[in-house]
Structures are given as structure tokens and as C-alpha cells.
Amino acid sequence: xxxxxxxxxxxxxxxxxxxxxxxxxxxxxxxxxxxxxxxxxxxxxxxxxxxxxxxxxxxxxxxxxxxxxxxxxxxxxxxxxxxxxxxxxxxxxxxxxxxxxxxxxxxxxxxxxx
Amino acid sequence: xxxxxxxxxxxxxxxxxxxxxxxxxxxxxxxxxxxxxxxxxxxxxxxxxxxxxxxxxxxxxxxxxxxxxxxxxxxxxxxxxxxxxxxxxxxxxxxxxxxxxxxxxxxxxxx
Numbered sequence: 074x075x076x077x078x079x080x081x082x083x084x085x086x087x088x089x090x091x092x093x094x095x096x097x098x099x100x101x102x103x104x105x106x107x108x109x110x111x112x113x114x115x116x117x118x119x120x121x122x123x124x125x126x127x128x129x130x131x132x133x134x135x136x137x138x139x140x141x142x143x144x145x146x147x148x149x150x151x152x153x154x155x156x157x158x159x160x161x162x163x164x165x166x167x168x169x170x171x172x173x174x175x176x177x178x179x180x181x182x183x184x185x186x187x
Numbered sequence: 188x189x190x191x192x193x194x195x196x197x198x199x200x201x202x203x204x205x206x207x208x209x210x211x212x213x214x215x216x217x218x219x220x221x222x223x224x225x226x227x228x229x230x231x232x233x234x235x236x237x238x239x240x241x242x243x244x245x246x247x248x249x250x251x252x253x254x255x256x257x258x259x260x261x262x263x264x265x266x267x268x269x270x271x272x273x274x275x276x277x278x279x280x281x282x283x284x285x286x287x288x289x290x291x292x293x294x295x296x297x298x
Contacts, residue, residue, distance in 0.1 A: 079230075105284075107285075107286070114293075115290075115291075116276060116288040116289060116290050116291050117231075117276070117286075117288045118288075119285055119286070119287075122284075122285065164228070166230055166231070168231075168286075170284075175221075175236065176286060177233075178223075178230045178231040178232075178233075179230055180229060180230040181228070181229060181230045183228065
């Protein structure tokens, strides 16, 4: 149980385009979903927290107009990187929490912007 | 602001050794602490979760302890194997419900 999927697992896009990453909780309902970013050989940095049906809460320093988060249902959250640039290249990981405190992580999405 | 640090940053050992990975956090007001494993280019696998009221948790060859008052946790790996090679991350949950991750320990176990 407690499986979280992400799609796509990797994506290459050209600078200036937008990319959407999906995060799904497959066998439970997630009241809260989290989006993290991880640079090579570094730890995970929380980007934003989203609750179903409400606006996401972004961490300090994260541009909300660049990283659009939508949590439309209890099993799906999406992260859209708008007007991507090479510096947005990173590993993006989502997690989902059914009740708070414990989070279940997706396998991650590798984004490369050329 | 909660900060989580892990020592050592990297560790390379021969197969069979018992290992201790360290995690320290600056704010002792935590709800729980969790240890994760991350293989290269992959997501996170939860290994052990210790509630703030607990002192330790065990799963197979893994044992994690928590000393909340001193802001420390250790992950003990018994009889290490090459398959244990990965990055190990500790993370704490404070009153904001957010996971704050440590810097990670990259472990390599060679045959």
C-alpha cells in the first residue's frame, strides 16, 4: 500500500517551453501533497505544500508564477514549470500524505532543459 | 529555523562491517524523525520512522535511535552488504508538518 507515482519519469524540453509533472497517490487519498527539488548530490528542498482544493503554499524563494501547482483531487497534484530555463534542470520529487506527518514519496522526475 | 546535519557525508566500507550514521537537528521540538534510503536517480524509500515519544525503532538489520533532548539520531546498520550502497537521508517533522531533510550520507559497501 501507499504507492505514489510520478509521470513522466524524465523529460527533456527546450528553453522557454512549459513542462507539466503529475503526481498520483494510487491506493490512498492524499489530503496534502508536497513538491521537492533536488540538485545533484544535494538533499531535498521543499518547494511547496498543496492541499486539495486550495492554493499551494510556497516556500520562501520559490517563484509561484514559475512553478504552478494544482491539487485538483485527492489523488492528483501537478507541477508545471513555466518558461523553463536550463537552471530549472533538476530532479523533482513529490510526496503524498493521507493524514499528515507521514509522507509517501514518488519515484521522481528528471527534468533537463536545453 | 530547523537545520538537519548528517555526518559523515560519505562512507566507504568493506562488506560485513557494522555502521553508524549520524543525524543531528537544531530544534528539539519535533514530532518524529524518519530515515530514508535513496538510490541514484530514484525516489525515497522510507526505512524507519521514530515518533518523538520513542527512543528507537528496528527493522531487520537496521536500528535507529532518537535522543530528542540532545537533537541526535543514529542509524545503525549491522553486517553491511553491497546492496546497502545508497544515500541515506534523515528528516524531521516539526510543528509545521514539513519534512526537513538532512544533507545525506553516501554509503558504499564493497565486496
